[in-house]
Amino acid sequence: MRRAKRIRTLCGELLPCETFADVGCDHGYCTQYMLEKGLCRRAFLTDISAESLKKAETLLASYIREGKASSACGFGLEKVPPATEQVLIAGMGGEEILEILRRGFLPPVLVLQPMKHSFKVRRYLLEQGYGIDRDYTFADGKFYDVIRARRGVEVREYDERCIRFGYDNVKTPSADFFAKVRRERAQCLAWLAAAGGDAPEVEARVAALTEVYDEAQRNLR
Ligand SMILES: C[S@@+](CC[C@H](N)C(=O)[O-])C[C@H]1O[C@@H](n2cnc3c(N)ncnc32)[C@H](O)[C@@H]1O
Numbered sequence: 001m002r003r004a005k006r007i008r009t010l011c012g013e014l015l016p017c018e019t020f021a022d023v024g025c026d027h028g029y030c031t032q033y034m035l036e037k038g039l040c041r042r043a044f045l046t047d048i049s050a051e052s053l054k055k056a057e058t059l060l061a062s063y064i065r066e067g068k069a070s071s072a073c074g075f076g077l078e079k080v081p082p083a084t085e086q087v088l089i090a091g092m093g094g095e096e097i098l099e100i101l102r103r104g105f106l107p108p109v110l111v112l113q114p115m116k117h118s119f120k121v122r123r124y125l126l127e128q129g130y131g132i133d134r135d136y137t138f139a140d141g142k143f144y145d146v147i148r149a150r151r152g153v154e155v156r157e158y159d160e161r162c163i164r165f166g167y168d169n170v171k172t173p174s175a176d177f178f179a180k181v182r183r184e185r186a187q188c189l190a191w192l193a194a195a196g197g198d199a200p201e202v203e204a205r206v207a208a209l210t211e212v213y214d215e216a217q218r219n220l221r
Contacts, residue, residue, distance in 0.1 A: 003029055005140040006113075010090055013111050013134055013148050014039065017086040021046065021107075023076055023100060024092055028056025035063050044080050045071040077104025085109060094121045106130075108151045118145040122163045131155040136168035139176040143183075165212050173216035181216075185209040 003011075011033040014020070020040035022031045025047050034040045045060065047053040050073045063069040072079035077087070077100060086109035089097050094117030101110075106128055114121050125132055125147070133156070134148035145166060162170050169177040188206045192199060 003033075005138070006144055007033075009138050009140070009144075009146060010088065010111065010113055013146055014088065015086060015109055016040070017109065018042065019081070019084045019086070020044070021077070021080045021084045021087045022056075023080065023087060023089045024048070024052075025056045025071075026052045026091070028059045030088055030090070031056065031069065032059055035060065035068060040086070041068075043069040044084060045069060046074055046077075046079050048073070048075055075103070076100030080104070086111070089113075091115060094118055097121055098124055110147075110149045112147045112149070113144055114147070115144075118147065118166065119164050121147060122158065122166070125149040126155070126158055126163075129155075132158070132167060134168065135162075135166045136174060137166060137177045137180050138174070139179060143176065143180040161208075161212055161215065164208065170212060170216055171219055173220060177216065178213065181209050181213045185213070 007029050011030055014030065014034060016039045018041050020031065020034050021044040022028065023046055025031060025045040028045055031043045031045055035043055045053065045056045053071055053073050057064060057071050060069050064071065082105045084107050087107045088111045089100060090113035092115060094114035097112055097114055098120060112121055122132065130149035130151060131153035132147060132149050133153050134146065137143050137145050156167055158167060185206060188202050192202055
């Protein structure tokens with residue numbers, strides 16, 4: 001079955017591995033992809049909501065019967081074996097993702113799709129010594145960030161702008177990233193016009209958006 005672009009994009013960032021965990025799996029589509037393509041030997045499905053987990057258990061019932069997948073209801077990584085090689089956490093806020101990692105463990109490969117506060121996620125991953133090798137925005141109705149972090153790869157050097165906006169967005173920008181910046185900038189300007197100015201935080205955001213847009217444009221050349 002053809003999935004939404006967001007799911008296909010996330011699947012495209014997953015690496016072949018021995019063991020894979022989908023935290024906050026809900027429907028379980030990404031795990032289905034890993035198992036169907038033979039990209040992992042064993043998969044763990046977990047969700048804090050029993051009702052959500054049930055959807056994945058139904059979708060992946062044959063793999064669970066064969067012993068290739070197992071499921072558990074719980075917070076974050078609490079029921080996931082700590083030796084798991086690759087962990088996907090998608091569709092949650094960045095602060096919640098960080099709480100899951102702090103209360104759980106740090107696997108060799110993380111694929112994360114924070115719904116907000118992506119900059120906090122990037123900062124934390126770099127502090128923990130990960131190399132971030134994929135870090136970009138894509139559009140699928142809304143704009144989404146995807147961040148892949150790995151142990152043992154080159155640690156690309158992040159300046160503050162890369163932390164705020166995403167390394168690949170700044171260095172090798174896509175049309176989706178430009179569209180996102182244009183849209184947010186227009187929203188800020190409309191807000192300022194309606195408020196009659198005097199909103200230093202919004203003005204600072206407009207300046208940051210203008211600067212990242214200009215740098216990304218220069219990096220296109
Ligand atoms: C918006 S859905 C995203 C589902 C899927 N990961 C995706 O990207 O399409 C968020 C899922 O995360 C689960 N969730 C939220 N907080 C969680 C936590 N702390 N630990 C485990 N699961 C959590 C929710 O129950 C829900 O099923």
